[in-house]
Amino acid sequence: MGSCxxxxxxIDESTRPIVTEFIREHWYGTDMLIRGAVINMTTVDGFVLxxxxxxxxxxxxxxxxxxxxxxSLDSTVGKRGVGSALIDLIVNLARERKCECLRLMTTNDxxxxxxxxxxxxxxxxxxxxxxxxKERAQNPSIPLIGMNGIxxxxxxxxxxNLS
Numbered sequence: 001m002g003s004c005x006x007x008x009x010x011i012d013e014s015t016r017p018i019v020t021e022f023i024r025e026h027w028y029g030t031d032m033l034i035r036g037a038v039i040n041m042t043t044v045d046g047f048v049l050x051x052x053x054x055x056x057x058x059x060x061x062x063x064x065x066x067x068x069x070x071x072s073l074d075s076t077v078g079k080r081g082v083g084s085a086l087i088d089l090i091v092n093l094a095r096e097r098k099c100e101c102l103r104l105m106t107t108n109d110x111x112x113x114x115x116x117x118x119x120x121x122x123x124x125x126x127x128x129x130x131x132x133x134k135e136r137a138q139n140p141s142i143p144l145i146g147m148n149g150i151x152x153x154x155x156x157x158x159x160x161n162l163s
Contacts (some may be wrong), residue, residue, distance in 0.1 A: 006049050006057070006081075006082065006085050007049065007050075008047050008048070008049045008057065008085060008086065008089060009047065009048060009049075009050075010045070010046070010047055010048075011045065011046045011047065011048050011060075015048045015050065015055075016042070018048075018050070018055050019046070019048055019055065019058060020041070020042045022055050022058060022074070023041045023042075023058075023060075023072070026074060027041065027072060028139060028141040028142055029139060029141060030042050031139070032071060032072070033135045033138060033139065034069070034071065034105055035105075035128075036134075039062065039071055041060065041071070041072070044060045044061070044062060044071055045060065045061055045062065045063075046058060046059055046060035046061060046071075046072075047059045047086060047089055047090070049082060049085075049086075054076070055076065056075065056076045056077050056082060057074065057075050057076070057077075057082040057083070057085070057086055058072065058073070058074045058075075058086075059072070059073050059074075059086040059087075059089070059090055060072045060073075061090055061093075063094070063097055063099060066098065066099055066100045066101075067099055067100060067101050067102075067103060068090065068093070068094035068097065068099040068101070068102045068103070069102075069103050069104060070090060070102065070103070070104035071104075073086060073087075073104070073113075083116060084120065087120050090102065091160070091162070094162055095162055099162055100161070100162060100163045101159055101160060101161050101162055101163075102122075102159070102160040102162060103125065103157065103158060103159045103160070104117070104122070104157075104158050105128075105155045105156065105157050105158075106155070106156050106158070107132055107146060107152050107154070107155060107156070108127075108132075108150065108152065108153060108154040108155070108156055109145075109146030109147045109148060109150035109151070109152050110146065110147055110156075111147065111148060111150075112147070114156060117158045118158075121160050122158040122159060122160045123158065123159055123160070124156060124157070124158060125157045125158060125159035126156075126157040127154050127155070127156055127157070128154060128155040128156075128157065129153070129154050130153055130154065131153075131154060131155040132152045132153050132154060132155060133153055
């Protein structure tokens, strides 16, 4: 499955070990907490962009009860359109699966992501105050200070209505 000028493919048996190692290195382990639920990132569905044997783009997602949730989105190369191509792909998949909305969470320190999602049609849907402090109690490897020297305390929820 391709998107735009990139060869983006569903995660499969050949890419799963690379994806798992990437998640372990970039997401503080292979379990992710979203809204208090633990998501095993070693089994989640997603799309991967591999270039010259290296992972340069990754989007993981879950579909449940007519909603599609982006669990993670990563691009190791900036300003090339990888993130936008992955967003286009998941929007199309969510529509094909008749999802009413596409949603995701990011942390309050991630100013680049906050801007990125708004530019691509997502609306801020809520702020989960102190959510990261609660998650840090379960996963102490989550840092106290994030991007731009901003303390990480809250989750910012984004939503795109598809219906």
